[in-house]
Amino acid sequence: MARVADRGLLFSGPDWSFDTLRRTTDAIEAIARTDLGLDCYPNQIEIISTEQMLDAYSSTGMPLMYKHWSFGKAFIHHERLYRKGARGLAYEIVINSNPCISYCLEENTMPMQALVIAHAAFGHNHFFKNNHLFRQWTDPDGILDYLEYARGFLKDCEDRHGARAVERTLDAAHSLMSASVFRHRRPPQPSLREERLREERRLREEEAAQHYLWSRIEPARAPGLPETDAAERRRALGLPEENILYFLERHSPSLAPWQRQALRIVRNISQYFYPQRQTQVMNEGCACFTHFHILNRLHAEGRIEDGAMLEILHSHTSVLTQPDFDSPFYGGINPYTLGFAMMQDIRRICEQPTAEDRDWFPAFAGSGDWRALLGEAWANFRDESFIQQFLSPKVMRDLRLFAVTDTEGEDVVRVSAIHDEGGYHAVRDALARSYDLSTRSPDIEVIDADLAGDRLLRLRHRMRNGIPLDARDREATLGCLRHLWGYDVALEEVTG
Amino acid sequence: MSHFIDRRLNPKGRNLGNRRRFIGRVKQHVKEAVDASVRRRAIADIEGGDKVAVPRDSLLEPSFRHASEGGKREGVLPGNRAYRAGDEIPKPPAGAGGAGRQGAPDGEGEDDFVFAISRDEFLDIFFEDLELPDLVKRTLEGAAVQKNRRAGISVTGSPSNLDLSRTMRNALGRRIALKRPRDADVEALRARLFELEMRHAPDEADRAERRRIEAELAEALRRQKRVPYLDPLDVRYRHFEPHPEPRARAVMFCLMDVSASMGAREKDLAKRFFVLLHLFLTRRYDTVDLVFIRHTHQASEVDEDTFFHARETGGTVVSTALVEMLKVVEDRYPPSEWNIYAAQASDGDNYQGDSLRCAELLDGAIMKLCQYFAYVEIIGEAEAQILRDQTRGTELWMGYRGVANRWPNFAMRRIAAPGEIYPVFRDLFSRREKEAQDG
Secondary structure: OHHHHHHHOOOOOOOOHHHHHHHHHHHHHHHHHHOOOOOOOOOOEEOHHHHHHHHHHHHHOOOOOOOOOHHHHHHHHHHHHHHOOOOOOOOOEOOOOEEEEEEEEEOOOHHHHHHHHHHHHHHHHHHHHHHHHHHHHHOOOOOHHHHHHHHHHHHHHHHHHHHOOOOOHHHHHHHHHHHOOOOOOOOOOOOHHHHHHHHHHHHHHHHHOOOOHHHHHOOOOOOOOOOOOOHHHHHHHHEEEHHHHHHHHHHHOOOOOOHHHHHHHHHHHHHHHHHHHHOHHHHHHHHHHHHHHHHHHHOOOOOHHHHHHHHHHHHHHHHOOOOOOOOOOOOOOHHHHHHHHHHHHHHHHHHHOOOHHHHHOOOOOOOOOOHHHHHHHHHHHHHHHHHHOOOOHHHHHHHOOEEEEEOOOOEEEEEEEOOOOOHHHHHHHHHHHHHHHHHHHEEEEEEEEOOOOOOOEEEEEEEEEOOOOOHHHHHHHHHHHHHHHOOOOEEEEEEE | OOEEEEEOOOOOOOHHHHHHHHHHHHHHHHHHHHHHHHHHHOOOHOOEEEEEEEHHHHHHOEEEEEOOOOOOOEEEEEEOOOOOOOEEEEEOOOOOOOOOOOOOOOOOOOEEEEEEHHHHHHHHOOOOOOOOOOOHOOOOOOOOOOOEEEEEOOOOHHHHHEEEHHHHHHHHHHHHHHHOOHHHHHHHHHHHHHHHHOOOOOOHHHHHHHHHHHHHHHHHHHHHHHHHOOOOHHOOOOEEEEOOOOEEEEEEEEEEEEEOOOOOOEEEEEEEEHHHHHHHHHHOOOOEEEEEEOOOOOOEEEEEHHHHHHOOOOOOOOOHHHHHHHHHHHOOOOOOOOEEEEEEEOOOOOOOOOHHHHHHHHHHHHHHHHEEEEEEEEEHHHHHHHHHOOOOOOHHHHHHHHHHHHOHHHHEEEOOHHHHHHHHHHHHHHOOOOHHHHH
């Protein structure tokens, strides 16, 4: 080890120890802070085994989660793929929490650990802490406490109301999870204490509600609320409402208090992941850019051996491979590739712009200060706007991107634009749109519920470009919705 | 700023709860698979895991999502070769599934979700609701698992096992041994220094004292820095070692009438009954002793081979077997250390008047000792038609019925054909329906 240190190397050979990990992390951190100017949460780096990695996979990447059969299914699924050798495991998982927890697999070699730490513990970490979506919509200080609370609460529910009842409620809630986020307004951020108080209050109300007298008393109707007035009624219910679970939690006529709380938990978790779904390309791009920059610098300074650097580059390139659209390995655009290519290109445009770049990006071409520009991009954009703003003709050419349209009823798919002078804008627009979550996920709202009348819950799916819902899933999900609402449910599909 | 935690030492199997819920969810399919392999396999190698295929439909996790077809879609693809704007690419003919995956190489349909269940899960399903009454009280649930036991302390471990008081004690000892100045002493020096500095007109003695105290304080601070309050050397973890949980022991008494009226057919049925009970007991207990007692008009303990194959002639006095069993229990199997199970097979013949004595023996002594006493009466297939009515039967049957009414851990059935053994076995050991519903 002394020999290694003498040569200024951080580590040598494939084996890692906590000493080399610590030393390497410190070196990475120094570059991350001083050179890249990253601003991270404190890191908590945990070394885990493969089984623990599979476990983390199956509980949506969170270190603790309530129990549900679907996580067991996911575990079996991942484990099987892994055992068959069909798929390797992720080298790391990183959690948007404060301190920022990253899991590193024990089987990684030391060069891999260096790569993974630079990638996750600094790249993703910085992104989590600085991107406006995460800052605004997630609560990294409280998420682990909240999950701990959720797990305890649902376990308690299982004891109290039976595993079957809890499972049914969670099944139904999970089916509505993706349609239960606030897309526009800021969700309230409950603290753990508030959550406990809320639960207690609900339980008290439940007990009060069990008194038989209450069922005999007509609750006084608020004056000045004629219930024939449909518009007024919808206003009172806060309709239309895009967050289905939120609406059910507040207004479903048939749910028990604990079920409302369960819906709330599922909804909050869905909301927590909403920023991640909007920033895949940027998040991975930021992490890849960071690890690439930092490790290259360590190598240039002679602190990483050539052999280790080759291994790092090998992993780097295999993660960043983009198979062509007609390849059997094609599975969509690789967010790592796109994000990394765009960020490297931003740096290039800042440092060595061509005439084309000056034309396209007059604001920063040749400015030289790519650190500030990238910092700003990481903080203030999401995938859709980032692509719209920064995708350059060079990246489109390099990836040979082309846009196609596929219209129902036609026998052909039309190539609408390619990576040429006339097509850059169209390709960029189409790519940006494809990362807009509001076009990717169906637009469904609760539009009406006559609680005093037939209690039919009405939803509307606004079809975009005439794309319908998957029929089988729709019926099954409506079944779940019916279970939670307690009365009939109707979904209309309108164009517009 | 960065903190490392070694999680590899954390307890394994965190996902078991989810797995159990998953298997519960697809119980129907798992059960079918288990039943199929029970039919397929020989009794001796019943134990073992198996593969279960579950249709994906039953595991659907639905959500509102876009259909894969219909409407107008646009997309951006990488890797263009020769296309130009305005080109038209023919769609693959409907049904051919253009970009669909090719068949899975292992020949499993894509519609099935296939997974393996372990030996324990297999047997759990096999023995589903076959639990013996009062079993839970005496046996340790899931006794096969290894449990972690405290095994001293260690210098490495996971943070959750940090032994705080021992760590602090070590730190204290080290601080004392290395003469680390106490915080209170440093504070006192500071206070004194402050006091001296505040003096308006310090005399020479004050100045000397001040210099002395400054030097002392600097030394103390240096020492404090050198000797940390808490050093990694002090840290101790509670150490655990996996330890196999001792399982309770059980003894199973096989009582059988071997008089001439018990032919090969009856003995064969009886044997199958004993085998199933034995299999069940070995699942529950580490050691299961078998005691074979055969009887005619007198009873004796014999080995297994003799029990099933040797011929004996004589009358039939059932109570002799019970007396012999009591004697063996008294000699070798104190009920405080052994779980006692008894299985009796007979054709129902008995010496006149002896059935009353059997009932007395059971009521008076045996039932108190036994976890469970199972009696099967092996009858001819012709008789099976006649003896449908449980309230009628031989004198022995009638006598045992009284016992069964008084003791919940006494069960009795009639069997006539091999096919009836398993249902009887299930029936014998199944929890009472009502209990299952209440529970």
